[in-house]
Amino acid sequence: MSERLITIREMCDEFDVTPRTLRFYESRELIFPLRRDMNRFYGRSDRARLKLILRGKRFGFSLEEIRQLLELYDPTERNVTQTRATIATAHDRLADMERQYDELATAILELRHQIAEGEKWLNSIQTDARQTA
Amino acid sequence: MSERLITIREMCDEFDVTPRTLRFYESRELIFPLRRDMNRFYGRSDRARLKLILRGKRFGFSLEEIRQLLELYDPTERNVTQTRATIATAHDRLADMERQYDELATAILELRHQIAEGEKWLNSIQTDARQTA
DNA sequence: GGCGAGGTTTACGTTCACGTAAGCCCCGAC
DNA sequence: GTCGGGGCTTACGTGAACGTAAACCTCGCC
Known part of the structure; x- marks a missing residue:
């Protein structure tokens, strides 16, 4: 299916967040972009997860609570x-x-x-x- | 009508918060307990406001946003x-x-x-x- | 009269969710 | 070649919302 991968900048523009935020979420294991020679590439799954993360934040959930919820959405x-x-x-x-x-x-x-x-x-x-x- | 005033401890027990929290909200001008010889006494209005504060927090509002909203509920x-x-x-x-x-x-x-x-x-x-x- | 419980102020510490700055790599344009 | 742009890591800074500790006062009680 050749997943459409986007760069960190495109990701930031799409969801109105900073690179720092995406790297931070990654460090907290909320998203797992593909790493190719030191660079990050975000796929469909990352976009879906980020959407859920931002929504969870609006509901007042902590990143840790959100991380636990994401496990449910993710059949890995x-x-x-x-x-x-x-x-x-x-x-x-x-x-x-x-x-x-x-x-x-x-x-x-x-x-x-x-x-x-x-x-x-x-x-x-x-x-x-x-x-x- | 002889408003029923309660101490800081009773207030804490009723709403499950710490004295520090109540003093902090007071410093941020969210509640205005009566001060009698260095002690705080909370009335009906303070209880109503604290209820709204805690509710606002659950919705993810900041204390400053809540403070602005409280002005609306308060006809002073x-x-x-x-x-x-x-x-x-x-x-x-x-x-x-x-x-x-x-x-x-x-x-x-x-x-x-x-x-x-x-x-x-x-x-x-x-x-x-x-x-x- | 001492002392423990409960209140007070002042002030530094802490957690969360990032911001920001420094320093490094790599690539395409001039 | 160098130079700017973009990405990377590491690490210290920051604002919000309190926690926590120190030092004090005062009241009721034995």
Whole structure:
């Protein structure tokens, strides 16, 4: 299938990150670009993983938590006991995310309400100004 | 109404944080406990604010972003231009949260799928073991 | 009256997730 | 040939969000 490999710069442009960030993620074993004479080349899998990494970060997960989750998405040389552990922690993360989902719904409603209140207050001030004019 | 004031220790127990954390939030002007002869006493407002702070943190917001949001929830001496700015950034945060809400829904579905795949794989291994036995 | 528990300030230490700078290699252009 | 551009490693710096230690005060209690 001749995987389309891209350089670190193309990767950075595509995902809006710095080379330092990609090398850092690699050092933490979150991505595994192909190394050819000292240079890095990123394939489809690396792009998929980076996408998941950035998404995980937006949800407030640490890189270590994300690394554990990535093991689940990656069907490389699975060991049974290892996979069991991965799935167990994945269940925990899933529970976290479901809790966060509900909380987020509540927070969004409350924030909308507060914004509406604030705007109402601003309008009342405007009205006062017009009346006293 | 004789507001029920609680000590720093009670506050810590109620929200599972350390005294250091509460003092730190105070130094960053996120909460404003009453000071009586060198001691801190927390009221209803402080508890409400701390709840919002901890929730904001779970969503990945920085303390500074949270501080700005808190201004919206707090109707103390509002200035018009100030409130306008607060509401503007609140709209941004709201957009962030709505994006995150949608992303989270997708991520949850994908994670559930991956967990199911992992469990299916584990079962297939179990079956192989039985068959080869 | 001493002392332990709980509060306070000040200040340096720590972890995470990178930023930034120094120094080196290699390659294509001028 | 050299020179700039891009990539590499190594290593120290940084901001956020606290942890932790030192040194103090004060209150209730035996």
